[in-house]
Amino acid sequence: MEKKQFQAESKRLLEMMINSIYTQKEIFLRELISNSSDAIDKIYYRALTDDTLTFDPENYYIKLSVDKEKRQLTLTDTGIGMTREDLENNLGVIAKSGSLAFKKENEAKDGHDIIGQFGVGFYSAFMVADRVTVTSRALGEELAYRWESDGADGYTIEPAEKAEVGTQIVLSIKDNTEDDNYDEFLEEYRLRSIVKKYSDFIRYPIKMDNIVRVPKEDAEGEFDEQTKEEQVNSMVPIWRKNKSELTEEDYENFYAEKHYGFDKPLSHMHINADGAVVYRSILFIPETPPFDFYSREYEKGLELYANGVLIMNKCADLLPDYFSFVKGMVDSESLSLNISREMLQHDRQLKLIAKNIESKIKSQLKSLQKDDREKYDKFFEAFGRQLKYGVYSDYGTHKDALKDLLMFYSSTEKKLVTLDEYVSRMPEEQKYIYYAAGASHARIEKLPQTEMVADKGYEILYFTDDIDEFAVKVLVNYKEKEFRSVSAGDLGIEENEADKQNEAEAAEDKELFDYMTERLAGKVSNVRASKRLRSHPVCLSSDGEVSIEMEKILSMMPDNPNVKADKVLEVNVNHEVFASLKTSLEQDKAKLDLYTDLLYNQALLIEGLPIEDPVEFTNMMCKVMV
Ligand code: ADP
16 A cells, blocks of 8 residues: 655654654643644534534543553544544644744653644654554544544555544554663553543543452352443533642643644643622733733633533633733633624623633732742743733823833832832932833943933833833832933932032033034034043934934834934033044034034944944044044
C-alpha cells in the first residue's frame, strides 16, 4: 500500500514530539481523552438540531483497555468518528499554518506550550507509542477506515470494518529504554491515576477494565479473577467541587487541560456566587501574555456553560477589554442552552455575571498588589499595559476603577510603585506628581529636563510605554495631585534667588533669544532661558498639551494624525556656552547661526528625535573644531 508523507511542517513537529520536547509524557492520555470527549460533544450538539438523532447518555462513553502481552493500549470512544477525508485532513496535517514559526522562537521552552495549542494534541501519542492505529467510523457511514503510522515515516489509510460509530485508537507502547520507562502506560493503576489527575471532570464516563478477585463460592479462601468494568472519572467538573477539596495542582492541571495558556497560571479565582446572580466560575490570571496578546488577532473571552454544558468557547461579553488577559470559564444555571449569540448579548443575567466577575478580578488584583507584591510586579510587567489602555480608552470611563491598579517605575525607589505610594511620600510643598517620558529608564535618567525636579529631591515616575502619557492625560490627577511632565512650562517649583536673577538677566538677553528664535523659525516656536537646567546647555520642552514624546508616538500611528508638539528650545544661561552665544551676537552673526543650529541639533539628539541632516550636523561640528 502506498505510504503518504506527512506535510513538511508536520514532519518536523512530529520529530520534535517524538524526541520528546515534553518531559511529562503522561499528558498524551489527557490529549486523546479530550479529543474523544469533543467527538461525543459533537454528536450531542448534532442531536440538538437534528430530529432523527437522539442522545441517550447511556450510549456514550470512552473506554481504555490494556493488552500487556501485545504492549497495546486501546482507547475507544463512541463519538462522531472520522471519514476518510477527516483522517487525511486531521491526522495527516499537524500544525496549522504559522504555528511552527512561533514554535521555533519558543523552542527553548518546554513542549507544554505547543501541545494542543496548535492542534498537535493527537500527535503526543507518539511520545509513548512507536505505532498508532486509528480505526474510525463516522456518523452516517457504513464503512470505517484505518489510519496507521509509525511516526515520521508517513501514514497509510485503508478501508476497515467497525461495528459501531466512533473511533478506536491502538497505541503500540514503546519498549523501555535506559532513560525512559514506558511499561507504566500498560499498568491499569497508573492509567487510572493519570485519568483522575487530568480528566476527572470529563462529562462522559471513562471506563476501564479492572481485574477483581471474587471469593469462590465452593472453595473457602480461594478467589476467582473477574474482569469488571469500572468508571474512573467522577464526571464532576472541578468548578462544581468544593474549594477545600482542591489543590493548587488541580487548578494548574485544569488550566493546562483547557489549554488556557502556555504557562502556569499566576493566580486563580474560584467563584461560587449565589446572590443576585447564581453562577460558578474558575478564572485565571496567566503569568505571561500569549504571543498574540498585544495584537488585533487576540480574542478575549471566557468559556460559557449553561448548567454544565459548554455553549460558547469565547464569550467576549463576560470580560471588559482591560481584563482581556483573564482566562477561564463560567457555568450558570440561569442561562438557556439554545440561546443565540445575539440574544446572549442582551441577556440580563449575563450582564450581571459580567459585572460580578469584573469586580472579583479587580479585588483579586488589589489583594495581590497588597499581599504578594512580587506576583503583582510579575503580573504588571505582563499585563500592565492593558490596564493603562483601559484607563485611556472610552474617554476615561473606567479610569476610577483602574487607577489604583497602575504602577510606574520610580526614580527614587528604583522599582514599580503605585500612585498611592507616590502621593503618600510627597513632601508637603510638592505640588505635582512628576513624570518623565522616554525610551528606557537609562535614557530618562540622563534627560536634562529632569535635573531641576531631581535636584529638589522629588520622585519622578518614568514613562516608557507609549500609552503612559496618554493615560495620565486622561487621569488628570490622583488624590487631587495633578500630573506634571518634567518638561512642562510650569513645574510649580518655587523659584530660588538665582533663578529670579537669571530671569531679570534674560530680559536683557531678549535680543539674543529673538535672534535665535528667528533662526530656528518653523522648528521651534520659541527660544528662552531655562529654569530647569543645571549642568546641561540646552534641552527641548513643549508648550501646550502635546508633549514631544506624544508627538513621537502619534507620528508612528498608521493613520498619522500629524499632531505636532509646540517645541521650545531652552538654554541654560549659567552654562559657559551661553557666554559664547552672547559674544557672537555682537561680533559674529555667522558664528551665532552655527552655534544655534548645533545646539538645536544637540537638543534633538538628547530627546531621541532624528536630526534633520546628520551630514550637515557633522560638518558643523568640524567647523567648530577648525
Ligand atoms: P485538536 O484536538 O487540538 O484539534 P488533534 O491533533 O488532537 O488537535 O486532533 C485533530 C482533529 O482530529 C480534531 O480537531 C478532530 O477533528 C479530529 N479527531 C481527533 N481525535 C478524534 C476522535 N477521537 N474522534 C473524532 N475526531 C477526532
